[in-house]
Amino acid sequence: MLLRMSSLFLRTLRDDPADAEVPSHKLLVRAGYVRRVAPGIYSWLPLGKMVLENVTRIIREEMNRMGGQEVLFPALLPREFYEATGRWTEYGDNIFRLQDRKGADYLLGPTHEELFTDMVKGEYSSYKDYPVTLYQIQTKYRDEARPRAGILRGREFVMKDSYSFDLDDDGLKRSYEQHREAYIRTFDRLGIDYKVVFAMSGAMGGSASEEFLAPTPTGEDTFVACRSCDYAANAEAVVTSAPAARAIDDAAPLQVLDTPDTPTIESLVSYVNEHHGLSITAADTLKNVVVKVFTPGSGKTETLVIGVPGDREVDFKRLEAALSPGEPAIFEAADFAAHPGLVRGYIGPQALRELGIRYLVDPRVVTGTSWVTGANEAGRHAANVVAGRDFTPDGTIEAAEVRAGDPCPRCGSALSIDRGIEIGHIFQLGRKYADAAGLDALGPDGKPIRITMGSYGIGVSRAVAVIAEQSHDSLGLVWPREVAPADVHIVGTGKENQVEAALELATELESRGARVLVDDRAQVSPGVKFKDAELLGIPTIVVVGRGLSQGVVELRDRVSGEKSEIPLVEAADRVLAAMA
RNA sequence: CGGGGCGUGGCGCAGCUUGGUAGCGCGCUUGCUUUGGGAGCAAGAAGUCGCAGGUUCAAAUCCUGUCGCCCCGACCA
Numbered sequence: 129m130l131l132r133m134s135s136l137f138l139r140t141l142r143d144d145p146a147d148a149e150v151p152s153h154k155l156l157v158r159a160g161y162v163r164r165v166a167p168g169i170y171s172w173l174p175l176g177k178m179v180l181e182n183v184t185r186i187i188r189e190e191m192n193r194m195g196g197q198e199v200l201f202p203a204l205l206p207r208e209f210y211e212a213t214g215r216w217t218e219y220g221d222n223i224f225r226l227q228d229r230k231g232a233d234y235l236l237g238p239t240h241e242e243l244f245t246d247m248v249k250g251e252y253s254s255y256k257d258y259p260v261t262l263y264q265i266q267t268k269y270r271d272e273a274r275p276r277a278g279i280l281r282g283r284e285f286v287m288k289d290s291y292s293f294d295l296d297d298d299g300l301k302r303s304y305e306q307h308r309e310a311y312i313r314t315f316d317r318l319g320i321d322y323k324v325v326f327a328m329s330g331a332m333g334g335s336a337s338e339e340f341l342a343p344t345p346t347g348e349d350t351f352v353a354c355r356s357c358d359y360a361a362n363a364e365a366v367v368t369s370a371p372a373a374r375a376i377d378d379a380a381p382l383q384v385l386d387t388p389d390t391p392t393i394e395s396l397v398s399y400v401n402e403h404h405g406l407s408i409t410a411a412d413t414l415k416n417v418v419v420k421v422f423t424p425g426s427g428k429t430e431t432l433v434i435g436v437p438g439d440r441e442v443d444f445k446r447l448e449a450a451l452s453p454g455e456p457a458i459f460e461a462a463d464f465a466a467h468p469g470l471v472r473g474y475i476g477p478q479a480l481r482e483l484g485i486r487y488l489v490d491p492r493v494v495t496g497t498s499w500v501t502g503a504n505e506a507g508r509h510a511a512n513v514v515a516g517r518d519f520t521p522d523g524t525i526e527a528a529e530v531r532a533g534d535p536c537p538r539c540g541s542a543l544s545i546d547r548g549i550e551i552g553h554i555f556q557l558g559r560k561y562a563d564a565a566g567l568d569a570l571g572p573d574g575k576p577i578r579i580t581m582g583s584y585g586i587g588v589s590r591a592v593a594v595i596a597e598q599s600h601d602s603l604g605l606v607w608p609r610e611v612a613p614a615d616v617h618i619v620g621t622g623k624e625n626q627v628e629a630a631l632e633l634a635t636e637l638e639s640r641g642a643r644v645l646v647d648d649r650a651q652v653s654p655g656v657k658f659k660d661a662e663l664l665g666i667p668t669i670v671v672v673g674r675g676l677s678q679g680v681v682e683l684r685d686r687v688s689g690e691k692s693e694i695p696l697v698e699a700a701d702r703v704l705a706a707m708a
Numbered sequence: 709c710g711g712g713g714c715g716u717g718g719c720g721c722a723g724c725u726u727g728g729u730a731g732c733g734c735g736c737u738u739g740c741u742u743u744g745g746g747a748g749c750a751a752g753a754a755g756u757c758g759c760a761g762g763u764u765c766a767a768a769u770c771c772u773g774u775c776g777c778c779c780c781g782a783c784c785a
Binding site for chain 2: 139140141142143144145146147148149177222238239268270272273274281285286287288289349444445448517524544549550551553572585586587588589590591621622623626651652653654655656657659660671673674682
């Protein structure tokens with residue numbers, strides 16, 4: 129492959145685009161890889177298309193290697209497929225809907241579980257056919273409430289999604305492990321720095337789920353990682369270690385205290401320390417947060433109180449994950465008005481049973497722990513409120529915020545907390561979709577076997593952005609070799625014979641199998657060519673310039689930043705060696 | 709949906725307070741010079757000032773409405 133800058137469809141920009149915030153977005157636009165068409169919708173220019181193709185190719189190779197078979201479904205889908213699983217309505221505003229000339233409903237596919245399930249059902253019917261894994265690399269459409277960060281979160285994006293179909297749980301586990309290994313190979317080849325973290329498996333019976341997160345400051349997901357062992361989890365999936373229960377007998381008796389004007393934890397702590405001779409911190413208080421939880425299936429809304437140590441906030445994302453598919457919402461003034469028993473700012477768990485309100489606590493609130501909490505009267509709190517004696521929770525819930533330094537649930541060491549971008553998700557789905565579609569195989573005994581499925585995704589276009597996000601410097605992009613649009617960028621600085629020599633070198637390298645981009649532009653100053661080469665991010669740069677008269681050229685490694693002068697006659701060999 | 713900001717040649721921006729018929733940088737075209745760090749000089753092409761209505765002799769500028777976009781929070785590859 130030989131690309132010439134003189135004819136390449138490319139225009140680099142000197143300034144960052146005004147609408148870009150994150151590095152990948154700025155650089156991909158400046159370097160002429162992508163252009164915005166509409167919010168969350170981008171066009172790929174030649175160099176960008178090459179990178180996207182390289183990423184796609186690597187993913188495809190690894191999927192094929194693990195035995196996946198590629199298919200392709202339409203993006204334009206009739207409503208029926210999503211009707212059976214209830215997702216036509218469940219997906220809500222996130223789906224792009226349209227109608228044909230006859231008024232029939234269609235949608236642009238946001239995901240394809242239904243189609244895969246249906247296809248397998250239509251073709252396979254015997255246990256001898258299984259297991260099977262199918263995948264596709266396809267454009268998905270989701271009408272995101274807020275697309276952002278360029279192609280990191282678009283409304284149109286390329287995704288690799290695959291599904292495994294197995295006869296039993298062991299088979300599903302094997303398929304899951306195969307995908308896990310394939311993903312590790314894939315992301316390694318893509319040159320992405322990533323972490324495999326535990327994820328929420330959801331309330332649909334899935335037994336295991338892991339996410340591949342690329343750590344980046346601009347990431348939207350929060351995850352924890354242990355510094356000593358290899359535990360890592362999405363913040364939503366972090367398990368809080370509970371301390372051992374304590375004896376109740378020797379606990380001091382419950383004491384109600386006057387605490388006027390102390391509706392917040394902060395005001396409470398300073399008041400009781402000053403006026404009641406206590407010396408407590410926020411961690412000694414029990415904060416009770418009221419939420420209302422809507423359950424989509426039943427259409428019912430339940431009032432629920434969550435108890436967490438007073439030094440921690442309730443993390444709404446964790447709460448949502450813990451209550452899923454229930455949808456929690458903040459308890460508002462009107463809701464308090466309807467529940468006079470709940471005294472805002474002074475709620476204590478002692479009265480909840482009487483009120484018939486369910487009470488779930490943080491796992492740290494174990495039997496025998498003693499708390500300062502509300503007395504269910506305005507202006508009063510209670511001290512020495514002991515779990516198991518003065519109140520009995522209805523269960524525990526993972527809703528409190530996770531903080532750096534919290535103990536690892538596996539080994540007890542301190543957890544670190546970071547942000548990452550989700551680039552892959554593997555998930556043991558179980559039988560939800562097989563149940564909905566009635567996907568069975570006929571077993572050897574003549575009885576039907578309900579198929580169990582796994583679902584596995586990679587954000588393909590997102591991976592391009594993630595690579596750019598992780599792999600750049602102050603000058604521009606720095607592509608990992610396998611995804612770079614070319615292996616070598618040969619710059620012929622101004623003078624005629626330098627451009628000519630650059631073209632000769634380019635031709636030789638091309639004939640020896642290198643993918644070459646050569647800057648053969650006339651009338652363009654060396655500075656411009658250097659800047660463009662650095663911005664475009666091809667891993668090896670060869671400058672054919674002022675050293676040419678002495679028969680030397682300059683070899684630059686974009687990754688290490690090393691520069692060296694080498695004889696022109698050795699240039700081709702050196703570049704090929706760098707590629708190996 | 710809640711909060712913040714912005715709509716002016718292809719890109720980045722000024723002009724708006726105090727109305728007078730549009731300007732700067734980059735990019736683009738032509739010529740000459742220049743050629744190792746986003747060159748110089750000269751001459752050019754290119755803009756419904758988001759849209760609609762209003763006020764006015766006159767609106768990018770003032771008023772009203774409207775549309776769109778970006779950023780921060782609730783969803784997800």
